Amino acid sequence: MTAAAVPDPPSSPHPSPQALPSSDGAAEPATPRAADLAAQAAAVRDRVLAEVAALPSLPGVYRYFDAAGGVLYVGKARNLKRRVSSYFQKDHGGTRIGHMISRIARLETTVVRTEAEALLLENNLIKTLNPRFNILFRDDKSYPYLKIAAHPFPRIAYYRGTVDRKHTYFGPYPGAWAVKETILLLQKAFRLRTCEDTVYANRSRPCLLYQIRRCSGPCVGLITPADYARDVADAGAFLRGDADGVIAQLQTQMMAHAEVLEFERAAEVRNRIAALSRVLHQQSMEENSLSARDRDVDILAVRVQGGRACVNLAMVRGGRHLGDRAHFPAHVEDAAALSESDLAALEAQADAQAAAGDAAAALAPVRAPVEQQVLEAFIAQHYLGVAPPPSLVVSHAVDTGLLAALTEQTGVKINAQSAPREQRRIWLEMADKGAQIALARLLSEEGSQRERTRALVEALDLAVEDQAALRIECFDISHTAGEATQASCVVYEAHAMKSADYRRYNIDGITGGDDYAAMRQVLQRRYGKIAEARAAAQADGSLAADATGAQVPKALRLPDLVLVDGGRGQVSMAREVFEQLGLDLSLIVGVEKGEGRKVGLEELVFADGREKVYLGHDSAALMLVAQIRDEAHRFAITGMRAKRASVRTGGSKLEDIPGVGPKKRARLLQRFGGLRGVAAAGVDDLCTVEGISRDLADTIYRALH
Known part of the structure; x- marks a missing residue:
């Protein structure tokens, strides 16, 4: 793959600049400064359109950027020139795609050899760049594995992280509970050790697990290396789905012990068989009824409702259903609207080409339903980092080109079945029900959060046009008798906590236990550079003194509310910092604990001289304030404990x-x-x-x- 260099604009005509909507409407600029900004915007539009006209008619990936360098959208195309130019064929007005196009300041393209390469590159870039108008799934690499460590007497262990070829791994599993349940089963059936190597190397007598028959005691030589290796091999075969073979082998061992009158050992093997049989019965399926293709399967069900989507992933490994996990993508509405408008532009272009007699180019695309778009985005993004099983059972048909690209990348032939029968149909119905329940729970929680946001805006009379854009930053200080002082900053935006924006600050150079000095330091460090940058931008005229919200670049934007965990003392310290920095004092609100420090009795203290406010123990606004405050407290405490442990050890x-x-x-x-x-x-x-x-x-x- 090579990056496509965009040559100088050709002399041939290109789309008219009027096709790109202006972000400030069509009104004439009223001031010289506005005229300069309009001229700059026109120059940017001309440059972008010239780049579009110079694109090659080859497969590739394109990326749109705004003026601040943020990525707006990443897309793939069979024909870069045709696809990208379709965005600028008409005025999209105030639609989502019009909003995106009005913000495009530059574009980048990468030419590839095939459409499959374009698809893989597109989703790699989506995961890396997090564009605003693409369907995004959180890059979750937390899937756990069951590890059999390389050792003369291997141990079984729960594991997260990068797999190492030196050891043997089984999974991934949908959650920690599935791994731990499997480990418990292997302890009962095969009596493999779970202790750390340092513990194993220093045992002089068997541990409690040996006494309760969960370990065979290899640490003190109570089992031979050959017998333990056989147990490890049986456990691996069972995890790979060969339960019948393992049980048959155990039955042979039991009969052999019985023939030589070793009845106690025969009873132990019998108990292993019973443990395995119970597990197979709990799975509600007969192993001999499953075909080889049902041993390793992923089941994917998608539900879309209320502008949100859920993809529920259930895993079957070795013929055993291991459970499921729900995934919730971001930007579903934006991406769906963009796809719909993109289709309309392509269809219009196809109609024009059909009228001109270009029958081959006039084949209009058919827009996939939102559920299919979400499902394909999940498959492409999820399996870029996780090896897929050979069989996928899906609730909606997916593009065969996507499966071919994943097959080419992984080297494993991947099939997807959207209308399964028998056992697979049961699995899909279970996954679909799980998706429905998870999505309903999410919508209920988000509805509650929106109500809390609205209540807080009204209670504090905040000047916020779009409540979804309300940004709250909350600070807390944590230490142990002055040791390992840390400050936390947590962020609430778009009706949810934004963990990616959380920050911790190590507090140094103060008297231990001085919370006021710690609060002064963290606020100066958090807002000092922002205040300097805003002052410089206002001085050179690039930022109006009264600019707010969307008018302010992200790097210069202050939160709509600054919460500090504390009463008048902490608020007074925050006021001093904001006065020194020249920032608005009305942003500062302290959360003062009520009588007896009881939850629900908190009062809000203001830095601008307003009287304290008690919102009421059942107030939705107070619930939101307490939620944010408690999260700041939790984040500060975990950071302080980690720092304290590091110092002490x-x-x-x-x-x-x-x-x-x-x-x-x-x-x-x-x-x-x-x-x-x-x-x-x-x-x-x-x-x-x-x-x-x-x-x-x-x-x-x-x-x-």
Whole structure:
């Protein structure tokens, strides 16, 4: 794939600049400054249209950017010139696509060899750039695995993260509970160990798991390596779906023990068979009734309602239904509207080409329903990072080109079935019901959040035109007797907490326990640079003194409300900071705890001199304030605890360092007087300890720093 260089505009005609709508309407500029801005906008439109006219008629991916460099939209095209020019064929007015086109300041394109390459590149860019007008699924890499670690006596463990070829992994599983249930089953049926290697290496007698028959005791030699390896192999075969073969082998072992009168061992094997049989019965399916193609299947059901969508992903591995997980994409309404308008433009273009006699180019596309668009976006984005199973069961038919592209990328032939029968139909009905329930719950929660936002805007008489754009930032301070002081900043916007915008601040240079000084420092650090940038923008005329909301670039925008967890003291400190920075004092609101610090009795304290306000314990506005305050408190506490633990342990534990066993650990602690002393020692000092080589000393030093 190569980036397409856009040559100088050709002399041939190109779409008229009037086709690109103006963001400020058609009114004549009233001031010289407005005239300059209008001239700049016209120059930008001319440049974009010239770039569009110079695009090649090749497959590729295009990207639209706004004036601030933000990505608006990423799309793929079989013919870049035809697809991109379709956006500028007419005035889209105040529609979503018109709003997007009015903000386009530049475009970039990448030419590829095939449409399949374009599809994969498009979704890679969507996941990387998070464009405003594409259907986006959160890049969730938190799917857990069950790991069988490489070791003479392997352990089974719950695992998240990047897989390592040295170990054996099974999954991914839809959630942590599915992995833990499977581990419990393997403990009962195969008695594999789950203890850490450091614990395993230092056992002198069996642990409680051995006593309750959940482990075979390899740590103290109560099972031979050959027998344990056979149990590991049986567990792997069961996880891969060969339950019949495992049970048949266990039955053979049981009969062999019985023939030589080893009845206790025969009873143990019988109990394993019983445990496996119970699990197979709980799954409500007979293993021998499942074909090979039903061993590993993903079931995908999509529901769209109220401008939101849900894709419910259920997983079947080794013939066992492992559960499901609901995914909720962003920008569904924007992307659907864009697709609809895009289709209208392409159909108009196709009609014109048909009238001109170009029959091949006049084949108008058929717009996929929103459910199919959402499902295809999920499949493309999700399976870019997760290996798909060979079979997908889907609630709506998907583009065969998408499946071909994923097949080409993964090397595994992927099939999708949208009208399944028998067991697959049951799985799909279960997934669809799960999607319906999850979406209904989401809409209910969002409706409640919208009501809370509206109540807060009305209670505080906030000048907010679009309540969905209301942005609230809340600050809290956390420490333990002055140790490891941290401040948190959490953000509420678009009727939801925006965890991607959360920030933590390490507070230094103050007296331990001085919350007022800590609040001063975090507010200065958060808003100092914004205040300087706003002042500079106002001085050069690029930002009006009374500009608000959408008129302000994102980098210069202040929140609509600043909450601080505290009463008059904290609010007074925030007021001093805002006065120094020249910011609006009416933004500051303190959340003062009520009598007895009881929830629901909080009062709001204002920095601009207004009287305190008690909203009432059942107020929707107070519920929102308490929700945001509690989230800031939680975020601050977790950060403080992590920092405190890092300070107290030197950033790591000696137990976690490979090559440092109990004897070397004891020598290190004895030589340097504790972990703090070890952390303060250099590599040369560590080498003086018996048994510590220079390589190991370097490893210890890097781990503790």
